[in-house]
Amino acid sequence: MHLLFATSIVPDGALASGYEIANAAIIAALRRAGARVTVIGFTWPGKPASDPQNTIVLGAVDVRTEGASSLQKLAWVAKAMLSGLTFASVKLRVVTDSEVQAAVDRAGPFDGYVLNSVQFAGAFESLFGDRPSIFVAHNVEYRSAQENAAAAGGLLQRLLFRREAKLLKAMEERLCRRARFVFTLAEEDRSALGVASDDRSAVLPLVTCAETPVQKNPRCIDCDAALIGTWTWQPNRIGLDWFLDKVVPHLRPDFRVRIAGSVPSGVISAHPGVEFVGRVPDAQAFVQGAAVIPLISTSGSGVQLKTIETFELGLPSVATSHSLRGIDHRPVNCIVTDDPVAFAGALEAAATDVRDVDGSAFHRRQMKALDAAIRLGLKKLEPVMRKVFA
Secondary structure, rough: EEEEEEEEEEEOOOOOOHHHHHHHHHHHHHHHHOOEEEEEEEOOOOOOOHHHHEEEEEEEOOOOOOOOHHHHHEEEEEEEHHHOOOHHHHHOOOOOOOHHHHHHHHOOOOEEEEHHHHHHHHHOOOOOOOOEEEEEEEEEEEEEHHHHHOOOOHHHHHHHHHHHHHHHEEEEEEEHHHHOOEEEHHHHHHHHOOOOOHHHHHHHOOOOOOOOOOOOOOOOEEEEEEEOOOOOHHHHHHHHHHHHHHHHOOOOOOOOEEOOOOOOOOOOOOOOOOOEOOOOHHHHHHHHOOEEEEEEOOOOOOOHHHHHHHHHHHEEEEEHHHHOOOOOOOOOOOEEEOOHHHHHHHHHHHHHOOOOOOOOOHHHHHHHHHHHHHHHHHHHHHHHHHHOOO
């Protein structure tokens, strides 16, 4: 079985975001199940594909809104309005349908498509109807857009997010309807997308790496709590704002919190123990240097890869209930609360009495369930493929 994995950004080996970590895990699982996988999409500027022999690169694009010039943002908005596409998909329209089709034809033939999230599939939606497909819904994108609209500070931004939500809802309905099978990353997303039947969808429990992460024992702890993420992504930003505004004021002044990753301008904290450290060379070493990990998601859908990594490493954590979506098993050293005062208290208690656990069992459980779900999806695809190519 030869599958074309259509995605916005092809793997480059860096695994710099949760999206890229999830993609690597899914592609690896498809290959473990016996499928030949060719990936098509774009690279980040200056970052070549990690597996060029099995990758179709359409060009290099930087799709990040944060850091783009005002002129570039205005051009994206204007192009989205004129084309009827979403803001996310229009960023990928730097090549034409015919150019994409020609690239696919040169690398084929393919038995089916794996449409990875809505950005690329939405940008070139008309090209993937000639073969059976699996749709991978990393999130319920229209709900995330609705939440972003509710949290937006300005009228224009709110209206743009509402437009995105309307377009995304229709697009996700089309992709789910046309797909032979749908993979989601959280159980609740199956119902939200209207594919809750076991004949139509399954949840993909993810891992952050193929091998069980190695826990340094004993750890060298140099701060009380550490957070890392792409905070320019709106659902992450909403969680960070909640943490800084609602939780941090209840932490004692000498409690040390380090926050790594790209932070939007204007994000600050008056707490003397909060430090924004920017990009770090080793994300895993960074979190392993903290006594406790705050898992602070309050919006969005899909799964939190930072939650999975924390559990794989066996690190103590305090989590919102939303941070555990898509997770069936919670380690004993994870405290769950949505109350900001209780959250702060639990962080202080966990930092005072650090209790690591063995995360290897969690990793093995996730890997086994991931492979089983992938095999189920491929079995649903096979009868359709036999009919198409008979």
